[in-house]
Structures are given as structure tokens and as C-alpha cells.
Amino acid sequence: GNSVTQMEGPVTLSEEAFLTINCTYTATGYPSLFWYVQYPGEGLQLLLKATKADDKGSNKGFEATYRKETTSFHLEKGSVQVSDSAVYFCALGIQGAQKLVFGQGTRLTINP
Amino acid sequence: EAGVTQFPSHSVIEKGQTVTLRCDPISGHDNLYWYRRVMGKEIKFLLHFVKESKQDESGMPNNRFLAERTGGTYSTLKVQPAELEDSGVYFCASSQWAGNYEQYFGPGTRLTVT
Numbered sequence A: 001g002n003s004v005t006q007m008e009g010p011v012t013l014s015e016e017a018f019l020t021i022n023c024t025y026t027a028t029g030y031p032s033l034f035w036y037v038q039y040p041g042e043g044l045q046l047l048l049k050a051t052k053a054d055d056k057g058s059n060k061g062f063e064a065t066y067r068k069e070t071t072s073f074h075l076e077k078g079s080v081q082v083s084d085s086a087v088y089f090c091a092l093g094i095q096g097a098q099k100l101v102f103g104q105g106t107r108l109t110i111n112p
Numbered sequence B: 001e002a003g004v005t006q007f008p009s010h011s012v013i014e015k016g017q018t019v020t021l022r023c024d025p026i027s028g029h030d031n032l033y034w035y036r037r038v039m040g041k042e043i044k045f046l047l048h049f050v051k052e053s054k055q056d057e058s059g060m061p062n063n064r065f066l067a068e069r070t071g072g073t074y075s076t077l078k079v080q081p082a083e084l085e086d087s088g089v090y091f092c093a094s095s096q097w098a099g100n101y102e103q104y105f106g107p108g109t110r111l112t113v114t
Helices: none
Strands: A003-006 A009-015 A020-022 A022-027 A030-037 A045-048 A054-059 A061-064 A075-077 A086-093 A100-102 A105-112 B005-007 B010-013 B019-024 B033-038 B043-050 B053-054 B067-068 B075-079 B089-094 B110-111
Touching: A003 A086, A003 A100, A022 A030, A022 A086, A030 A054, A045 A061, A045 A105, A075 B010, A086 B053, A086 B067, A100 B043, B005 B089, B010 B019, B019 B089, B019 B110, B043 B110, B067 B089
Parallel strands: A009 A105, B010 B110
Antiparallel strands: A003 A022, A020 A075, A030 A045, A030 A086, A045 A054, A054 A061, A061 A075, A086 A100, A086 A105, B005 B019, B019 B075, B033 B043, B033 B089, B043 B053, B067 B075, B089 B110
16 A cells, blocks of 8 residues: 655754654555645645655755655755744655645754 | 635534534635544545545545535535544645645644544
8 A cells, every 4th residue: 555654753953953854655656755844823835845766856945855766755954943843744646546645744843 | 825724723522513624725726635634643635526526535434524515616524423533633735736746735623522
């Protein structure tokens, strides 16, 4: 079946630290991969995406590379800010099925 | 452009009662999706409308859940009768095109069944 496994949270870092949130997936076919972010009191927002192997998605200083050989899509940021505090969800979309399959979410807290 | 809106933001009901959640998609978006997150776990797909038709309802947990989208605009999700395990956050999303997965999410409705 199709599934996404995310790094267990919560994650707490100091401002300007390096961030990695791990995400691995299991999928039939050729999925597209996504990171969504939910800031406090808001809905999920698409942060970045990658549609094929070796693609790198990037936005707001965050990056993730679609690694088919390791079935991974780890989220990274070189220097986090307090405003990055949120819940991050890794997700995949299967070609031919319009639904998204999400991981369990990782709560990130950045302390000043 | 207004985003996806959901009402209410929070609902507290007793076991056995009925609750109706509403979602207003972005204007012009034919595709509307319902998802839910239970107990801080993963967000799970419930169903997908294309206009007023149910395209995929494979994620609906049981027949206590009824989703409608009359006229292809807003959608409602009714839970009747509610059970304790239905507690969670219900998200609605919409998209103009189904194939690229760029779904725009609402803030969610937090449902608490006591």
C-alpha cells in the first residue's frame, strides 16, 4: 500500500540551528511528494513539492530532494527562525488517484 | 481571493448527537476533498468531489458519515450518530485541477465528542 512515515516529534531547536525532518515513503507507481506546513490557527499550506526522482523542491529557505533509491524526501533548512514554528506534514500523491497520503506530522518549535 | 473556509471552527457534542460540518471551497474549484486527523495521527483522506459528484469515497469510515455537495459549490459532512472515536480535526481542501495535487486547505473543524 501507500504510506508515509515521518520523524517523531516534537522537535525543539534554537534560532539559526540546522533543521532536518525525516520522511520516508512506500508507494505503488510513481508518486509526487510534498511538504505541507500548518502554522498555529491556520490551514495546511503547501510548502514545496517534487514530482519525479532527483527533483529538489524549495521554498522559504526549505529544501527537500526526491530520493527514489532511499524512498525519502527529507526536509531541511540551514537556519531556522522563530516564525518557522509549526506542524510539518510530509505527503505523497499517487498518479491516477487524486487523494494525498500524509504522514503523522512533526511539531517544530524554534526558541529565540 | 478568499481561501477555503470551514464552519464551525470547533464543535463539542455528546455521543449519539448529530453534527454537520461545512466547507466553502475557493470559487471556481471543481474539486473538493475532505480529510481528518484523529488523535494527532496522520491526516487521512475521506472523500473527493468533482463538482457535485463523488469521485472517490474510499476513505469514509462507515455509514454514519454522509457528505454532500449540492450544486457543486459548498459541501457538508454530517456525522450521525457521533461516536467518541470521531473526535479529531476535519479538513476540507479544494483544487482547480485534480492531477497536480495542489490542494488548498481550510483551517479545519475541531470536533470533540464527549
